[in-house]
Amino acid sequence: MRTRIAIAILLAFAVICAMFGCANKHPDTPPPFEATPESLPTTGATPATVTPSETPTVPTPIPTAALDVPLVYTTLDATPTALAVLDDSDIAELLVVIELADLPAMQGFYYSLSGEGYEWDIYAYLEIGGVRYELGMVAYGDANPEQHSLHERSLMTDGTQSGFYELVRSLGANYMQCSYYVVENGVPLHIIDIDRAYVYEDIDGDGVYEILASYGTASFDQHVYKFDLENETVYFASLAKLLGCDAVYYDTEQQVYRTFSWESGDGAQYVLKDGVFVAK
16 A cells, blocks of 8 residues: 555656756856857957958050150250361371262361270361361271261152251160261261161151161160251150050051050050041
């Protein structure tokens, strides 16, 4: 009888524990942790805000050449200046004297005692009416002096203009300079010196030759010179500056100006029409 009573009590206790959830719960176990905004650690930094991505902007392509660039000249003073008369005592050794074909004059070549360069630098003079005028250094080393004689050049495409003379100087292994003169009343007058003048070309089609010269070493600029002898003026243009590039090359066969920029690697081609460079 007592055994039945004990079993009944145990069954009743099990039912009560199941009803109130206390069967396997330790009274010291904390409740499960649930993260809330208040429970997260703070660092003082403002949380990043994520915004919807915008439609990417496509960059505008940078053109390799401007569409139209006018050929704009600056003005150089080309007032003819008289040449110094040679002091014969400056001639260390007279090399050769030649008769000029285009001018009733003689041209002599000599070593100079007062020259600033080497003793074998070759100097020249122009003799007109018994007066010797200094032309300065024309070559160096064992160059043939007669290759540096004064000769007439016409600036007109039809060859009608005369009285304009050119002297080509060789002043270094890769340094050529052209000097230009006129003769008035039997007196030679100097107009201008142009480094690396290499092309006579009527680039604008007006019947007058322009002189194109290459300038520089790492970056070759193309310089253009246009003569107005009547008004004692020379017009000048730097094509690299006008066309916004580092180097310009004039293709004489295609009559095209080719440009290049070192930084961007871009190049372009231009033709000159009615005084305006037009990109091809």
